[in-house]
Amino acid sequence: MNNIMDNFSKSSCCGCGGCAQICPKKAITMFEDEYGFVYPRVDSNLCINCGLCTKACPFKTSEKGKYLSSYLYIEKDEKKRSQSQSGGAFNALAEKIIGLGGYVFGVEIDKDKNIFHSFSNDLNGIEKYKKSKYVQSDLRNTFKECADLLIDKKLVLFVGTGCQVQGLINFLDLKNIDSTNLYTCDLICHGVPSQKLWKDFSKFLEKKYKSKIKHIIFRDKSTSGWHGHVDKYEFENGKTLVGRYWTNIFNSNAYRDSCFNCKFTSVYRCSDFTIGDAWGLEKVYPNLDDNKGASLILVHSSKGLEFIKDICDKEIDINDFSQPRLCGDNNLKRDERFLEMYKNNPDKAFKHYLFPNKFILKIKHSIKKIIK
Numbered sequence: 001m002n003n004i005m006d007n008f009s010k011s012s013c014c015g016c017g018g019c020a021q022i023c024p025k026k027a028i029t030m031f032e033d034e035y036g037f038v039y040p041r042v043d044s045n046l047c048i049n050c051g052l053c054t055k056a057c058p059f060k061t062s063e064k065g066k067y068l069s070s071y072l073y074i075e076k077d078e079k080k081r082s083q084s085q086s087g088g089a090f091n092a093l094a095e096k097i098i099g100l101g102g103y104v105f106g107v108e109i110d111k112d113k114n115i116f117h118s119f120s121n122d123l124n125g126i127e128k129y130k131k132s133k134y135v136q137s138d139l140r141n142t143f144k145e146c147a148d149l150l151i152d153k154k155l156v157l158f159v160g161t162g163c164q165v166q167g168l169i170n171f172l173d174l175k176n177i178d179s180t181n182l183y184t185c186d187l188i189c190h191g192v193p194s195q196k197l198w199k200d201f202s203k204f205l206e207k208k209y210k211s212k213i214k215h216i217i218f219r220d221k222s223t224s225g226w227h228g229h230v231d232k233y234e235f236e237n238g239k240t241l242v243g244r245y246w247t248n249i250f251n252s253n254a255y256r257d258s259c260f261n262c263k264f265t266s267v268y269r270c271s272d273f274t275i276g277d278a279w280g281l282e283k284v285y286p287n288l289d290d291n292k293g294a295s296l297i298l299v300h301s302s303k304g305l306e307f308i309k310d311i312c313d314k315e316i317d318i319n320d321f322s323q324p325r326l327c328g329d330n331n332l333k334r335d336e337r338f339l340e341m342y343k344n345n346p347d348k349a350f351k352h353y354l355f356p357n358k359f360i361l362k363i364k365h366s367i368k369k370i371i372k
């Protein structure tokens with residue numbers, strides 16, 4: 001049987017590390033390429049060709065998944081909604097799980113700006129998962145931790161991107177873990193830049209503004225609302241920066257190759273739920289759009305439907321809320337020069353894409369005018 005490196009292609013690897021977590025011989029290690037994207041590497045001296053890594057891979061899964069129905073969710077508690085990225089769907093699911101004595105897996109950011117999955121079983125503990133961190137999260141050992149909790153008959157909610165959740169489902173299947181107590185929730189996902197790129201970028205800002213960043217909100221609703229896409233940085237020297245900084249960098253120029261070949265872009269998924277922003281609300285229900293955030297919840301299993309029946313009451317037609325990553329759109333554009341420039345000189349790339357030289361822009365503008 002083959003191992004994961006046979007016919008390997010970067011565009012079919014989301015870097016979930018599921019192959020490394022499943023390998024019985026610890027033959028797989030994850031390494032960072034020159035852009036900071038993580039990929040597996042197999043030690044052929046240890047590999048016994050059992051094929052488990054290939055079976056664990058979310059990009060090799062042929063199951064299409066199901067789609068049952070969709071709901072609009074707008075959290076009534078204004079404080080909770082303001083703390084959430086969209087309309088508070090994650091909080092509603094997580095609070096119910098915690099209330100039932102369960103455990104929630106989500107993504108946090110630490111003081112060194114590492115972005116990673118962890119789990120918690122109390123309401124204070126899930127606060128750190130709120131707000132989207134638009135960077136690839138490091139799953140660390142969470143597939144194994146989730147399996148251990150399920151073996152212990154604990155109730156679990158696991159939230160991640162579509163590829164991460166599919167990786168978890170495959171891992172648990174291969175380990176023959178009873179998943180009756182597991183609820184999986186993936187996100188509508190446009191793509192992810194690497195942790196290295198994110199950390200280099202935050203160092204660039206710290207140098208430019210001569211102070212350490214103590215708090216970051218990747219998409220800040222408090223300044224220009226849910227529709228405004230701005231990021232916010234609070235520095236140790238008391239300064240605050242708000243604007244399209246990371247927002248402009250993390251666009252498709254910086255996504256990993258697999259995000260241009262994503263398999264998790266339709267309404268059909270193997271998770272129980274998919275959550276995301278209810279973009280288009282202003283057209284469908286203008287009276288409900290107060291620019292403070294609204295969520296979509298897509299349900300893919302009867303177990304999921306049963307779970308949310310006391311959470312959601314407003315069923316919607318998903319066609320009214322269509323967006324690229326729900327209708328199979330992989331047609332993202334990438335300016336290849338960005339990653340090339342970043343590889344050679346990160347600061348130069350950030351400066352060029354964020355603060356283009358005004359003099360050169362002026363000349364380009366005049367040349368265009370003359371050509372016209």
Ligand SMILES: Cc1cc2nc3c(=O)[nH]c(=O)nc-3n(C[C@H](O)[C@H](O)[C@H](O)COP(=O)(O)OP(=O)(O)OC[C@H]3O[C@@H](n4cnc5c(N)ncnc54)[C@H](O)[C@@H]3O)c2cc1C
Nearest residue numbers: 084085086087088089090106107131132133189190276277
């Ligand atoms: C990389 C990324 C791309 C996204 N792209 C889209 C999109 O194209 N369209 C769209 O409608 N929505 C997208 N979303 C989802 C959206 O930003 C919100 O996360 C989602 O609507 C949940 O909002 P909430 O109010 O329910 O949750 P909140 O209470 O804000 O909770 C956020 C949830 O997201 C999880 N999370 C945070 N960062 C990450 C991460 N890096 N990786 C995995 N999970 C994470 C947390 O664990 C938590 O469960 C994306 C999210 C991420 C992280």
Ligand code: SF4
Nearest residue numbers: 023047048050051053
């Ligand atoms: S084939 Fe088996 S032993 Fe070899 S790398 Fe894959 S999981 Fe590990």
Ligand code: SF4
Nearest residue numbers: 013014016017019057
């Ligand atoms: S997608 Fe995940 S399981 Fe598949 S090769 Fe990449 S890291 Fe391994």
Ligand code: SF4
Nearest residue numbers: 162163189191259262
């Ligand atoms: S776009 Fe697809 S491959 Fe990329 S992180 Fe999101 S779900 Fe994974």
